[in-house]
Amino acid sequence: MKKAFQHIISLCMAFMVMLSTMSFTVDKHFCGSHLVDQAVFSKAKTCGMQMSTDMEGHCCTNQKVSVEGQDELKVSFDSFDFQQQLFITTFSFTYFNLFESLPKQIIPFKDYSPPLLVTDIQLADQVFLI
Template sequence: MKKVFHKIASFSLALVVLLSTVSFTVDSHYCGGILVDSSLFGHVETCGMEVHQQLPSSECDISIKDCCSDEEVIVEGQDTLKTSFDRLDKDQQLFATAFIYTYLNLFDGLDTSIVPFRDYAPPFLITDIQKLHETYLI
């Protein structure tokens, strides 16, 4: 149960970090106040009612009001996730370096090839002293 909870928590935290850093743009096209098309990744399709700008002529100078509008909503994600080591004050830098140094050296053990009593010979056993004196520890 603990492993399952740990995996779910890890996945959800990774998903939160991913979603907080993603930025996207939503384009929308309105025609007369009614939403015609909305797009997340590309350009929106128009309704075909846009006013075409005509060359100004001396005969007629009538301006037509455009009923269509385009709207663009930009959602920007977070750019910086990691605090720089330079922004920490002196005490925090000292604590971080000491913690990292001791944590890395915590798991350094002795090599298996090192035998501390390799250069010492065991004492010679001439007689069994316990049997000789008939003293046994019980």
């Protein structure tokens, strides 16, 4: 139970870190004061009326809201010097090679049952524990 709870908490924390570093844009299209379309990650659909820039009294407007994520957690491998890059690659290579699986051992007699005892061997050989 405790192990499952730790896995759930760690999964939730990973999602929270991912969502906090993610940036996205919300695009809205208004025709007058009426919201026609709203889109996340893409451009909002228009109402079909042409928005001309030379006409000052046009009724359609576009509104774009950008939400920027954190940059403090983003670490680039290029920002390290050569010695640090060499250490990280060597450490990760040796760490992942520690966990190579062992070859599967084949036991040829595992499906056979032992022979039936016809006589008591200790009594036949007269070997007794004192």
